[in-house]
Amino acid sequence: MPNSNLYVAHSTNRYIDPDEAHTQVQQNKMFHLAMEHSAIGLALLDPEGRWLKVNPALCQMVGYTKRELLKTDFQTITHPDDLKADLDIISRLLAGEMETYSLHKRYYHKNGHIIWALLTVSLARDEDHQPLYFIAQIQDRTQQYVTKERLEQAHAEIQKFTAKLSHDIRSPLSSSLRLLDFVDRDLGEGDVERARETMDIVRNQIDQLYSLTNDILEIRKTQVAEEPCTDVDLKALVEGTINKFSYLDKANKVAIYQSLDYTHPLYTKRNYIISIVENLLSNAIKYQDLEEDQPYVSIECFEEGQRVVFQVSDNGLGIKERYHGRVFDMFQRFHGHVPQGSGLGLYLIKKSVQAIGGTIDYIPLEKGSRFKLSIPKGK
Numbered sequence: 001m002p003n004s005n006l007y008v009a010h011s012t013n014r015y016i017d018p019d020e021a022h023t024q025v026q027q028n029k030m031f032h033l034a035m036e037h038s039a040i041g042l043a044l045l046d047p048e049g050r051w052l053k054v055n056p057a058l059c060q061m062v063g064y065t066k067r068e069l070l071k072t073d074f075q076t077i078t079h080p081d082d083l084k085a086d087l088d089i090i091s092r093l094l095a096g097e098m099e100t101y102s103l104h105k106r107y108y109h110k111n112g113h114i115i116w117a118l119l120t121v122s123l124a125r126d127e128d129h130q131p132l133y134f135i136a137q138i139q140d141r142t143q144q145y146v147t148k149e150r151l152e153q154a155h156a157e158i159q160k161f162t163a164k165l166s167h168d169i170r171s172p173l174s175s176s177l178r179l180l181d182f183v184d185r186d187l188g189e190g191d192v193e194r195a196r197e198t199m200d201i202v203r204n205q206i207d208q209l210y211s212l213t214n215d216i217l218e219i220r221k222t223q224v225a226e227e228p229c230t231d232v233d234l235k236a237l238v239e240g241t242i243n244k245f246s247y248l249d250k251a252n253k254v255a256i257y258q259s260l261d262y263t264h265p266l267y268t269k270r271n272y273i274i275s276i277v278e279n280l281l282s283n284a285i286k287y288q289d290l291e292e293d294q295p296y297v298s299i300e301c302f303e304e305g306q307r308v309v310f311q312v313s314d315n316g317l318g319i320k321e322r323y324h325g326r327v328f329d330m331f332q333r334f335h336g337h338v339p340q341g342s343g344l345g346l347y348l349i350k351k352s353v354q355a356i357g358g359t360i361d362y363i364p365l366e367k368g369s370r371f372k373l374s375i376p377k378g379k
Helices: 016-037 056-062 066-070 081-096 142-168 170-188 191-224 236-246 270-286 321-326 345-355
Strands: 041-045 052-056 100-108 114-125 130-140 228-234 255-260 266-267 296-304 306-312 359-364 369-376
Touching: 041 056, 052 066, 056 066, 056 081, 056 100, 056 114, 056 130, 081 100, 081 114, 081 130, 114 142, 142 345, 170 191, 228 270, 236 255, 266 270, 270 296, 270 306, 270 345, 270 369, 321 359, 345 359, 345 369
Parallel strands: 255 296
Antiparallel strands: 041 052, 041 130, 100 114, 114 130, 228 266, 296 306, 306 369, 359 369
């Protein structure tokens, strides 16, 4: 194993001129300073992949102290899906098939999240061409990858929106226009009853368009709106939402239970958390099982580590297993016999949850559904 205190390889089997030695010491000092103050991650590793030297930028990038990194190797913090490609190229480098390589790969931060990086590696050898150590440059590219993923997702969503809206907007509009002609005809013939029936159909279609338009505007708001965090009284929010939805059809048939163990204010984005709570509770009421003797909605809030969990459970219609993988996708309707909105409700919830730095999971119950929201405590 090479001496980990050396930056520049040299042989001790030959005479070294004092001037040459002084120059080498100066070069080593310059190398040390450059490494310590570099804005990108720099490291020296032995041929087995163990860290020999790491700079502060690398430590900050991966969340480990210098002491912690020097006790391990690069394999330990490399994403397993990227490890084989990395090792294969290293083998070629050691075999002399290449002098350097660059690779996009993923590392695990000490806290568990993934870091995307651009890794550039070269190999230092001694005078006998034996491997001494790898010289690695590691640049954090996480933000670029996140931005790229968001752009790709936005592009896919726009395409889906365009295809869906061309049908869900044009079709009801054209149908309503034709129906209004029938209304005009029926009124002309004096058949007021049939005209009213036709107007009810037109009204339902316009209600669907209104719901769709509102949801689209809400989704757009979650994408562009910047809202500061404030203290939110979750208990007051839940009580207000229950009162707000007391007028809903079938609301008086559902027993609502509350267990809000976390009573501190939530430091989060008010409008987003309001949207999430309202959508979860309205869905639980709307999709109750009419054949259930004792329909209920259970609302819970409790601490889970450094996060707050808010979950809504019910014994309603639930969601069939074949839909579980796309619960939060756009334009999903799971109960054809129940009056529907735009099919964007759960998708809107997911977008709002992302905007406040949380996660949401759908948990199927033996009877009914549970939605589990987990968000940071904030302050």
